[in-house]
Amino acid sequence: MxxxxxxxxxxxxxxxxxxxxxxxxxxxxxxxxxxxxxxxxxxxxxxxxxxxxxxxxxKQVKNRIHFDWMPTERSRDEEVERILALGATLHEDHRKPDGLGWVTLLDPESNEFCVERSAAERNA
CATH class of the missing domain: 3.10.180.10 (2,3-Dihydroxybiphenyl 1,2-Dioxygenase, domain 1)
Structure with a gap:
C-alpha cells in the first residue's frame, strides 16, 4: 500500500x-x-x-495525530519564526537552553504541529 x-x-x-x-x-x-x-x-x-x-x-479537542516537521533549509528557530509570520500560533515551546527540543505550533484552524531541529542542528 x-x-x-x-x-x-x-x-x-x-x-x-x-x-x-x-x-x-x-x-x-x-x-x-x-x-x-x-x-x-x-x-x-x-x-x-x-x-x-x-x-x-x-475542532473540539487536541489532535489525535499531528505532523512533526524537520526543516531542510533553515534552523528550527528560523523555521518557527517564518511559520509564525505566515499565520501560525505558538502553542508550546519545548526548546531547551542546550539547543535540544521542539516547538508546537497551531495552524490557522488550531491543528497542532511540531517543528524539530534540522538535520544540520542534529549533526552539530
Missing part, C-alpha cells in the same frame, strides 16, 4: 491549504479555488499530499 493523502477536516479548505502550501512550498492542485469543498496540497513524490475537506463541525 501507498499512503496517498493525509486528510484534514476543516472549515475553510482553500484558506488552510494555502497556509500549508506556504509552509511546505508545495503547490495547490491545479483548479483548486476558494469555496471548493476539497483542496489538495500536492507533495513531491513519494510523500503523501495534504487533502483539506470542509466539514460542518469545528
Amino acid at each position: 501507498i499512503l496517498r493523502h493525509v486528510t484534514i477536516d476543516c472549515a475553510d479548505p482553500h484558506r488552510l491549504a494555502s497556509f500549508w502550501s506556504e509552509v511546505t512550498g508545495w503547490p495547490l492542485a491545479d483548479g483548486d479555488v476558494p469555496g471548493d469543498p476539497e483542496v489538495l496540497v500536492v507533495a513531491p513524490e513519494p510523500q503523501p499530499g495534504m487533502l483539506f475537506i470542509r466539514v460542518p463541525e469545528g
Whole structure:
C-alpha cells in the first residue's frame, strides 16, 4: 500500500491549504479555488499530499495525530519564526537552553504541529 493523502477536516479548505502550501512550498492542485469543498496540497513524490475537506463541525479537542516537521533549509528557530509570520500560533515551546527540543505550533484552524531541529542542528 501507498499512503496517498493525509486528510484534514476543516472549515475553510482553500484558506488552510494555502497556509500549508506556504509552509511546505508545495503547490495547490491545479483548479483548486476558494469555496471548493476539497483542496489538495500536492507533495513531491513519494510523500503523501495534504487533502483539506470542509466539514460542518469545528475542532473540539487536541489532535489525535499531528505532523512533526524537520526543516531542510533553515534552523528550527528560523523555521518557527517564518511559520509564525505566515499565520501560525505558538502553542508550546519545548526548546531547551542546550539547543535540544521542539516547538508546537497551531495552524490557522488550531491543528497542532511540531517543528524539530534540522538535520544540520542534529549533526552539530
